[in-house]
Amino acid sequence: MIGRSGAASDVRPDGARAWWKEAVIYEIYPRSFKDQNGDGIGDIPGIIDKLPYIRDLGADTIWLAPIFQSPNRDNGYDISDYKAIMPEFGTMSDFDRLMARASALGIRIILDLVVNHTSDQHPWFQKSRASKDSPYRDYYIWRDSAHGHPPNNWPSAWGGSAWTFEQSAGSSYLHLFSRYQPDLNWDNPAVREEVFSIMKFWLDKGVSGFRMDAITMISKMPSFRDMSPEELKAPEYVYAAGPHLHDYLREMNDRVLSHYDVMTVGEAYGMRAQDIPLFTDSARRELDMVFAFDIVHVDRQGWRKVAWPLSKLKEIYAAAGRPSSPDSWNTVFLDNHDQPRAVSRFGNDTPPFREASAKAIATMLLTQCGTPFIYQGEELGMTNLPFDGLDDFEDVQVPIEWDAKVKRQGVDPEAFFESLKGLGRDNARSPMQWDTTRNAGFTTAHKPWYRVNPNYTEINAQDCLQKPDSVYHHFRDLIAVRRKYPALVHGAYQDLDPNHSAVFFYSRQLDKSKVLVLINMSDRGFTYESPLLATASLVISNMKHHGVAKGVTWLEPWEARVYAA
Template identity: 45%
Template sequence: MNKTWWKESVVYQIYPRSFADSNADGIGDLKGIISKLDYLKLLGIDVIWLSPVYKSPNDDNGYDISDYQEIMDEFGTMSDWEELLAEVHNRGMKLIMDLVVNHSSDEHQWFVEARKSKDNPYRDYYIWRPGKDGKEPNNWASAFSGSAWEYDETTDEYFLHLFSKKQPDLNWENPKLREEVYKMMNWWLDKGIDGFRMDVINFISKVEGLPDAPSEPGKKYVSGHEYFMNGPRIHEFLQEMHKSTTANYDVMTVGEMPGVNHEQAKLYTAEDRGEVNMVFQFEHVDLDSGPHGKWDLRPLKLSDLKENLSSWQKGLEQIGWNSLYMNNHDQPRMVSRFGDDGKYRVESAKMLATLLHMMKGTPYIYQGEEMGMTNVRFESIEQYKDIETLNMYKEKSEQGLAHETIMNSIYVKGRDNARTPVQWDDSENAGFTTGTPWIEVNPNYKEINAKAVQEDKNSIFYYYQQLIQLRKQHEIIVYGEYDLLLEHDPDIFAYVRTLGDKKLVVVCNFYAQEPTFELPNNLSFSASELIISNYPEVEGTVKKFTLKPYEARVYLLE
């Protein structure tokens, strides 16, 4: 396996709207990001992934793009963006942009033209179908509830939108459309960016004929995912994209791919196939979802998490590469979800970070994670902004589900958990803005903020800094092979990494109990060193020790 800079990097995701506001309009912006680059440099990260900053009507917070080569007014100007890129590079960091090309905004010039007439030259940039028996062309559901089809009166046809009706799907069967996309990508690459994170990129190839999905009892619309996830021409499209764009630059690419398994991920990420460097898979963040999807809550079983993460580690060991994450702009805060955001917030946040950063793959930190930001519990549905959350609330209320039940699902899984403003200090609005924030700040900002963590040498922030530094010091953390230990232990997630004659033993206690760890006899060594632990006092040796609540330890054996 080749050694590359993106395997050795740690990525930090910025969701610009909620990061830092420089002009008091309550919305994070590019100048706000520039003002915080020294903070990120101090943390030690290598790459910034910037969620969309393109021109957009903001139906889905920037993931509905009306111009791929302009900056959203609320975020600033193209010269602000150019200054950001220069300042990132000046600090020895890299910048990757979000690429959203499964769909555009319905306000994109292509779609404005496409809906004018059936013979418009842009018509075929999108997916249009006549209705069937006075109904939609098929029974597919939108990811944001309701039908995936919207009727357009002007031409008496429907267009496909797998997400919001203001996000019509692009027609990747059209070579002209593909050419336009590659031209746009090269425009950004020529500006000097360091790669792309590709939004739902495995949705771009749809099955010919767009057939009905198997119906489900009591549902008018059902997910047709088997007809658009990992579709028939997906590898062809990605290889063509790579050849036409990223192959000509030293950049990184990560494809967001719901519904991908590790066998498919090998095809997407194998270095000799020229598709993407790594994928974001969703299996581990679906383990606490019941049979009715993400809002159907069920407790996470540690055994499931161990089995799943280990299968990805082993599955991509020789071919491909993993991305390592537990939260992002679409997922709840990891300390609230997988740890304990109350009594053991600091310990469990450090433990989860240890678990992830010591695995094989490229770690992704989501803004605020490094200070242990938590989920938010707004009193009223009116305080929420996310289109997916609001649509779900409306749909479930109409079905007669109790307000408390729906709100509980939102408290646990809602996307706005990740989107409350970054908590910079304990001043009003957490130092995010001097105006009125676009979404309210989590009330716990007085205790949890960047200023506080930078003043406390035992904070989560400095622990992350240490994890990132260790990655640079020990090649085994990046390139070592992975093997699970104590597979059936109900409390401990432990594994070993191996490179040459060195071993790294990672031991994480997932709960508040105090279990005992014993090193399996087959792991022999002549010297051991504790390289990081989330408790200051450590008793016992690598051979046997009792773990404190949410304790994590990493030993280097030689």
């Protein structure tokens, strides 16, 4: 294996550029991707079957959401055995076949590393709760409290207390998410050794790195003091303020990651923008990239879905384009398993505009600074689901939040439900829409594990593949353009019209190579003028080009163009 002298250095010891900077990563949510054995649940053989589809799109790396043994309280993010495959997904032999087939197609695989917490069914926790004298007791965070009251006022990230009292154990355990996901005690060196062993197990199987779930929460505030009223408004910043977070990440890098040519991307929940370089500066030897949440929080205030001006989006991307460290590197994403569908959120998913706006935001995604992440179905322009009531939701987070917000805090139920429809995680978890057959070609079972979006007869991969002007083909062409123009990967970023309320116009420049990106982010057409357009050459557009005369052009609703300048 090739070692790395730094976590985010631009050049590896063999002289080649860090491969993950030039990668295009495709996230697969296995449960919803493709069911091969007909039980209604997506599986690893289904992923193997569709690898050529991903290769043909142009993605060269796959991020797999958790495939490990789990009671599935939180769709695999509650792990009961880190070195075993969930039987619903297949076997370890299936995983080995996936690795071999992906490698043959030139595709790398990264896995979800979920080590802030485990399932309450994990043997470690079962032994931990059994006795205060158990050597596994200190694998988790237990605190005694009078009459079963919570040891402090910390709320779960999803609502309710972050503590659950165990009568048999005589004390409470900490869980920053659901009560089925007890937090590990990273201050215990034995826990860290267990995590490093898990990482080595999968890296030795050939995986190319990890997406690290809730990694910013692994170090806890040692005093476990009550939060102030102000802190309770955004408790995630307290959760991510543990004193040893960076120490533990550096130890992880030194002990494990530096011995492999891999990438790491951390979920930076609770991190402010100014904190990001602390993780990604190569001199610190921690992570390669993080997922910051500025963009995907642009339309939310707490639980509320709110309107957002384009200027806010521009400010976030402009800040990302000015890294405080030359070695820092960004991720670019709009969709993932925890976010609603991008076209429904940042575009317009109604029939007159869906395809054009899906292509427009794809143009934005693949021309910004950083490594782009595409979520399954995003390349088809898949949309949010229709919801009629709470029973339509499958996500474990929904009843917890409903109880906390509506029943305990008195939030208006209709307003909360409307925001749930627009922001809920289930929007991204409906089965992949492959064709027009029953269940969108996802499964031959009578009923899939979760309902299919009824618009699958209009939006599906089979249809997209057959139409040269489809959303899929625009994604594919944009990925090819990104690889053709290094400025779109390594170039400097400049917003060329930061004050325009509908146009997003920016440049990427590397040495003498310059690329212009022009996007109408609105439902209206209008004339636009810039002298930079007068001498630029069109590279790609999402619709028939109207031409430019002396720097003046007409932009259709959601028109997007990329120029070589």
